Amino acid sequence: MRHRLKDVAERAGVSVKTVSNVVNGYLHVRPDTRARVEEAIAELNYRPNLSARNLRKGRTGVIALAVPELDIPYFAELARHVVTAAAEHGWTVLIDQTGGGPEQERKVASGIGDHMIDGLIFSPLALTADDLTGLDGMPMVLLGERVDHGPADHVVVDNVAAAREVTAHLIGLGRRRIAAIGSQRTPEGASARLRLAGYTAALADAGIGYDEKLVAPAPAWHRADGAAAMRDLLSSGVRPDAVFCFNDTLALGALRALHEAGLRVPEDVAVAGFDDIEDGRFSIPTLTTVAPDKERIARLAVELLAGRLDGDREAPPRELTAPHRLATRESTTGRP
Missing domain, CATH: 3.40.50.2300 (Response regulator)
Structure with missing residues (x-):
C-alpha cells in the first residue's frame, strides 16, 4: 500500500503541514520535530507524489536530452550521466536522436510537443545561434561546438x-x-x-x-x-x-x-x-x-537547467567549460 502524507503525520504525531514542510526542505522546522518526521517517512517508506508537486508548479517533471546519434558511444555514455543527475531532481529524461537534421532539431528545440517537457539539454549540428534565437523561450542548455555565444546556457570542452x-x-x-x-x-x-x-x-x-x-x-x-x-x-x-x-x-x-x-x-x-x-x-x-569529464558535463548541464527552471530565466546565457584529461x-x- 502506498502511504500518504496524512499517514506520515499520524505516525510522527504532527500536522500534515509540518510533514509537507519537511518533505519540501523548509528550514523553519524544529530539529526534534524534523527527526520524528524523517523517522516516520523511513518506517512507512513514504515517497512524495512528484506528479502532484509538478502539477502545482505547472511542470511535467520531464526534461529532454537531444543528441545527433545514439550509436556514437560518447552520447550513450553522456546520456547515462544526464539521467543520473536529473534523477536527483526527481526528473525523468526523454532521450531523442535528431540525426543532425534541421527539421528534427527544430522540432526538439521547440519543445517536442505542447507542454511535454520542462526543459531541454541539446547538442545541435544543423541549427545555428540565429535559428535558436527565433524559437520559443523554453529553458535550454546547449552542448557541443555547433552554436557559439548562442541564446542559451552552454557547456563546452576546450x-x-x-x-x-x-x-x-x-x-x-x-x-x-x-x-x-x-x-x-x-x-x-x-x-x-x-x-x-x-x-x-x-x-x-x-x-x-x-x-x-x-x-x-x-x-x-x-x-x-x-x-x-x-x-x-x-x-x-x-x-x-x-x-x-x-x-x-x-x-x-x-x-x-x-x-x-x-x-x-x-x-x-x-x-x-x-x-x-x-x-x-x-x-x-x-x-x-x-x-x-562526461559526468561533469552532465551535472553542469542539469544544474544550469535547474537554475533556469527555478530562478531567473532572463539572465544572460552562461558558458561553462568542463575539464578534460x-x-x-x-x-x-x-x-x-
Missing part, C-alpha cells in the same frame, strides 16, 4: 587545448609524421575544425610543418569511416608514424585497418583518439585518448 595536448603527447614520443583522421569542411563540422586547430597548433609548437596529405577527412565519425580513412592514407603512399583520430570510434576503425596492413601499434604507428569511451579501455591495444594507454606507450 577542444583546441585537448587536441593540442594529445598531439603534443605523440610528438613527445618522438613521432614526427603525425596524421589526423576526421577533418570535415561542412558547417556541422565545428568539433572537427577545433580539433584540427589544436593538432595544427601542436605541430607548430614543435616546429613541424603542416602536411595536408597527412590529414584525412571523414564524412561521419564511425568505426568504418576511421578504417576507410586509414586505408586511404596507407594506399596513398603516406606512411605516418602516429595518428590522432578526432574521436575514439574513428580510432578503433584505424586500429583495425593498421592490423590488416600488418603494422604494429604503437611500434610502427602510435594511435590516439578523443572521448574516452569504454570500448577503448578494452581494445587491443588499449586506446590513448582525450577524456572529457589525457588518458595514456598502450596504443601510444606500449604495454608496461
